[in-house]
Amino acid sequence: MRYRIFGRTGWQVSEIAFGAWQIGGDWGHVDDDASVDTLLYAYEKGINFVDTAELYGKGRSEEVIGRSLREWRGGKIYVATKAQPVRWPAPDDANPPMRGRYPDWYLRENVEASLRRLGVERIDLYQLHCWTADGVQTLDWLETLNALRLEGKIDRIGVSIRDYRPEDGVDLARLGLVESIQVVFNLFEQRPAGRLFAAGAETAFIARVPLDSGSLVGNWTDATYAGWEEGSVPAWLFRGERFAETLRRMRALQALCAPYYPTLAEAAMRYVLGQKRVSAVIPGMKNRAEVDMNVAYATGAAFPQALAEALPAHCWPRNFYQ
DSSP: OOEEEOTTSOOEEESBOEEOSGGGTTTSOOOHHHHHHHHHHHHHTTOOEEEOOTTTTTTHHHHHHHHHHHHOOSSOOEEEEEEOOSSOOOTTOSSOOOTTSSOHHHHHHHHHHHHHHHTOSSEEEEEEEEEOGGGGTOOHHHHHHHHHHHTTSEEEEEEEEOTTOGGGGHHHHHHTOSSEEEEEOSSSOOGGGTHHHHHOTTOEEEEEOTTGGGGGGSOOOTTTGGGSOTTSHHHHHTTTTHHHHHHHHHHHHHHHHTTTOSSHHHHHHHHHHTOTTEEEEEOBOOSHHHHHHHHTTTTOOOOOHHHHHHGGGGOOOOOTTO
């Protein structure tokens, strides 16, 4: 495993980290004992950063991580979790107000609940699950989180940018109000590598959905959608015409990357890891085999320049969270 400095914190964080949405059960059936086993195996392989949220399985993901921490006998595991807002903005609202989305009483209740589920005395990184650009003007959220830091409930503060809007984090990164910014970054969503990453010289950037919620693994077929559980996250994300369009674009990327990498998954992961401004990449992993697959990419190998120059033609900004 290779490690990177996490912004201003000085933490040495594994560049392959553990995205824990799947183990909450929202992506389909999971077994908690198997999830704990997967987490412990990931820790053994050198992964020391786990990203979760109270939203994932309505706290189930946090509880499973808490079990793994109690069973772990090795070194420090950094745990990042998130609080969703009191009310999510409408997906088509380009500039929703931030004030009131994270009132003091609400953040305090959420922190206490996450502390209980995780079984820890202090949360290493506490993130707002929904960041809007207006947040740099209205700082009620920051006042409460700073108070919670002083009280020893949380250590560091981060945000997760709302759906596919990397531009919303540019001013926040420039001002340095938080330690970390989490953003969608992958072969389809390439835009964070522009203005956002350039704005935050001391910000830790967490790259989420590096495999585009599964499409960039490269193993989809025409029959894949029918195999997903009704009501699961992938069935919702890729509903209607979305699946066919994503599959078509995935196959085009697969053909482009084939001369360079044996799988599209490897190309996708190495593209994200190749960005030096990224502090951690958080693919979802639900078994030991997926841990092994992702850890294998932590080699520091350079991304091919010729392939990098061909990728902008495949940039595909879209918001499937609406």
